[in-house]
Amino acid sequence: MLQVKKPTIALFLLPTFLFIALINIFPIAYTVYISLTNENTFNEFLQNYHFVGLKNFQSILSEANTALIPVVLLTLLYVAICIGSFLIIGMLTAMILNDKRIRGLKIWRALIILPWAMPSFVTALIWKFLFDYNFGPFNNILRYFTQNVNAGVNWLGSPIPAFIAVVVVNLWLSYPFFTIVILGALQSIPEELNDAAKVDGASTWQRFREVTLPLLVPAITPITVMSGITTFQMFNTVWLITAGGPFTDITKPGATDFVMLYFYNYFTTGAFTNYGKAAATAIIVFILLLIAILAGFRLTGFNREETAK
């Protein structure tokens, strides 16, 4: 056995530690420091900023009741609807693709990954066009069938259709991931189990409910949690399509003003140059995301020592 002294170990770890300190710890500590000052674009060079205590946090949280809480609730609703539809569509497509009677399975499986493999901003812009009131195909199809040139849903201009639109786009972008993971899990279920249940007289639904689903849970739970967290943090796709709007009252959050969009909008409204407030905002967003992630860990049992196989 090779004996290594502790100082030697420390010496070898030092470069990595310094690196982490420089890249991670210092900026985090600096952000906390800035958040307690009134530093901004105008006093940075002149260096006449000073400590203001928790004033930045107070001013952000003072709007909690009118803005922050509704925004978090709206985001949670969005996450719930999105994840629910990912699961249903992902499950259905996976079961179809798992059916050996279907021809050209390999082609279908490759095709279904396409939306997920496309850069999300391209997809978002294409959908934005599809939903367009005047020129978008959805409304044009509607006009064709109703034979009414004035027909059409103002998808991106009215609150509820806009919310539906961003759910649909996120669904399009994310369900293939669910399909692939669920398909993988389905293929690992031995056919004998299903056959045995069949012999016992279980109906199709019973076999799904009692045999397939329980075996899928270990695969579904982590992707659900991961997807939930990314949906909670959703920014670019929704930003490109609605930018948080439509607004019926611009002093209040818009119909698709999810957490990240709300803070971005909040930020660009004059707070852009206010580093202190920006840092405080970053810390609040960090805490919100930390809560979401910890809740996710709890659900998956990620941080439990005795993780089941």
Next chain:
Amino acid sequence: MLSKKRFALSMVVAITATAMLLAACGSSSTSGSSGTSVNYSGTITIWDDWTGAYLSAKQQIVNNFMQQYPNVKINLVTVNLDDNKLITTEKSGVNAPDIVAFPVDHIGTLATAGVIQPIDSYESAAQLAQTYTAPAAAGVQFNNHVYGIPEVTEIVTMFYNKSMVSASQLPTTTSQMLTFEQTYAQQHPGDYGLVWPPNDAYYNAGFFYAYGASYIDGQGNTQIGSPASVQAATFLQSFNQYLPKSLNNQTASALFSEGKAAATIDGPWAYDTYAKAIGANNVGFAVLPTVDSTNKPISPFVGGKTFMVTKTATNVPLDVAFMKYFTNESNQVTMCVATGEIPANLAAGNNPQITGNAVISAFFAQTKNGVPFPNTPYMSAVWTPMANALVADFQGNTTPAAAMSQAQSLIQKGVQNISGN
């Protein structure tokens, strides 16, 4: 700690250097109407974002200057112009520029941040007013100090497609504008009359100023909630029945390029795209209409690029002399003919070479109706609320009065954020 020490050290060096320079200037300065003599030697570093054809036209002026004054060396550094980048660089003092060519609306932020210095002693407001167009001269003044020399200006004006309408059919008043929109769409189903981004605070500023409402002033006061502003918003909302609901920068530009809109409102940067799309012979220009109720022409923002002298500049008299040389009549004429930019120099704008250029002269003519682009740092509190208010207004999701009063309260909150806690 370390950075503070280093900063202090660099300040000491800078101050000593400045003091020595001033002493040198003082002893040698004997004549000169402006009271300062220029020491034509040393290196000038300029930050700009010029590339391609722009760069070569500007490099030519720089080369001529260096030829005239062989002891002067000028480095053009192409950077992404960003306030924070300049602040950080000035703070560190490493590779800091002497002159920056920023958009004019950055003056307030950079001056308040202390990274650019006033140049009143080398170029007075009166001199500016004689040499440059009125909005350009006003645009470089902040808190009663001159902070820059205008290089080129930018403004939006009306483009029209000569194959779709004739100049005489174009609206000259706001009421005609609405009728034009209505009748053109009726006569040409599927096409549009005049399109512009109704959701953009920059493109629509001209309407608000012509109705008598200003976005923001130097003290952070806004008139967005005023009756005049509500009138402008009401006028803009009345177009929503004739225009596509999703109209924005891209759709407006696409409609005009594809010959589906007879006219649009856009700036000099868009000319090449339109000339290529509908043919240069088909692109016509018209000055934006006049508001009936106030009898004032639609007054868009006059922005553009401005030369500013940084805090760490070593030879300010030379820097200003270069900036004035760069923007003199003959240099402006040659440069603008080559780049298609709009001269800030008054005499250059009236030079036959420019008046003979249909594109540049159209924008130069529109500049006469323009207002200076607000250069106050408070302007950054206006963009987002105004854009959201304009969308809500145009979509008809709120009344014009509600949209404007909501924007007003958001802007006031933003101004508070900027002015400190």
